[in-house]
Amino acid sequence: MRRATLLAVALVLAVLGTTAPPATADDDTPQLRRQGRWLVDEQGRVVIVHGFNLVWKLDPYVPPATAEGFTAADAEWLARYGFNGARLGTLWAGITPSAPGLGDPSYRAGWQRVMDLLSARGIWMQLDMHQDQWHETYGGEGVPDWALHRPAVLSLLPPLNLPFPIGYWTPENSLVFDDFWANRHRGVDDWAAAWKVAAGWWRDQPHLMGYDLVNEPWMGLEWLSCLTTGCKGSYTKELQPAYEKVTRAIRQVDPDNVVWWEPQQLAAGQKVPTYLEPMAGEQQLGYSWHNYCQDVFLESQGLPFGNVENCWDFSQERTTTALAQAARIDAAPLMSEWGATDNVRAVEIDAAVADRNLMGWTHWAYKQWQDPTTADDAQGMFADDTDFASVKQDKLKVLVRTYAQATAGTPLAMSFDAATGAFSYRYRSNAITAPTEVFVSPLHYPHGYDVTVTGGQWQPGSGGRIEVRPDVPGQEVAVRITAR
DSSP: OOOGGGHHHHHHHHHHHHHSOOOOOOTTOOBOEEETTEEEOTTSOEEOOEEEEEOOOSTTOSOOSSSSSOOHHHHHHHHHTTOOEEEEEOOHHHHSSSSTTOOOHHHHHHHHHHHHHHHTTTOEEEEEOOOBSSSGGGTOBOSOGGGOOOOTTGGGSOOOOOOTTGGGGSHHHHHHHHHHHTTGGGHHHHHHHHHHHHHHHHTTOTTEEEEEOOSSOOOGGGHHHHHHTOOHHHIIIIIHHHHHHHHHHHHTTOSSSOEEEOOOGGGGTSOOOOOOOOOTTOOOEEEEEEEOOHHHHHHHTTOTTOOGGGHHHHHHHHHHHHHHHHHHTTEEEEEEEEBOSOOHHHHHHHHHHHHHTTOOEEEBOSOOTTOSSOSOSOOSSBSSTTOGGGBOHHHHHHHSOOEEEEESEEEEEEEEOTTTOOEEEEEEEOSOOSOEEEEOOSSSOTTOEEEEEESEEEEEOSTTEEEEEESSTTSEEEEEEEEO
16 A cells, blocks of 8 residues: 555645646547447447456556566557457556545556557557455455445454455455445545546546446345345445446546446356446446356366356356346446456357357456456466466467457447358448458468458458448448458
8 A cells, every 4th residue: 555655745746636637639539439339439430349458456556567567568469469448447546545536646647658558559448447355455456545444343353354256255345335335434425536536537538438437346245135136226226326426426527438337246147137227318328247157167266067168158148138238228338357267168158259249348357467356367368477478379369359340330240260260240331431440360360361342342451450341331241251
């Protein structure tokens, strides 16, 4: 945690950093907006995101400019392999570390360095106020020290600091979350104030795709009903009012960018319904959902009860539920967490189901980054975070895909075979003059590839892409790419 001796300096700098107006964005600044179920770019094209989570969970909660952390070489690596999205762990503990609503300019600068590297390569960014088990006191991370309020009686005893995710099930951790949702100690108000600071900093950030309000919200002592029935009452009484309060706070400084809501945490791994409702007057919502097949989780815990092939059904059911929830609240869906494993078959299944449903995603995770809250330590793309040569080739070949990054029209169907490189895509074109852009995997066509377009024409583009235009705007266009 930040040292008390820095507090005076931080207060002065924070006032300057919080009140300084951000750079004004031009009308053509690249940012994503919701249009129907889709995310669209500044030219009106539908964008499908393939990317990674970048969440540094250790103080100071931002990746360093080192080989282990994140440098220009990392941004180049992502762009080279066609990853056009990143979910960035902008933690509450980093944004307002010393007092409610008082932003830390050094934290802003730390993430700005990373954002500039990503934006320069056209990589879209979702800002994620990440938390796991609330705070380091409980073996997690997320909230500032000043926002930790231990229950009165239990505070007389040493806290239980248990490994993730077991720490969630301790009575004290659940009580802390219950106090938060009830806005005791002004917890929700202070959370909203932190988001207001962050939105003020980054509302005009190029390649922003909005604000993910909280990672995997834990609903407290009613967790068992969340596990079995989806805990509708928790949405109605706690999650929905809190989300609306924070969204209103963001709208005071940023009326335009997408605000992403997540379901209660256990909906990521159980076939339970979700109960978010529309917010009156709000047109720019996103639905940020997670997909963790329980069979893979059992495997990660060394339990011999899982069968990865069950994940076909699980992943499709969770995707169907997510699409329905997003439609109910007029939101664009994004599978913002999934994977977290070196089981290549599991990764292949989830990626294929995402393609089938035209679902964008950010995989967990880019690098391991000494993750203190993980159920499976085989998560990153590298055996050694400092060495690109240590990349896990089998997993890379499943995640690097030929796919439609930007579509001048409405996507209809997409598929990719990671074994053969066979790709097919259909969309209904429109009058947008910008081309449809398809990223072509650099890993799947060692002898080159052939492109067939029905209803349009194609030409080579930049950055490993091809550009497709319709013969007649409004007609259906089909694209096929096969290995030679």
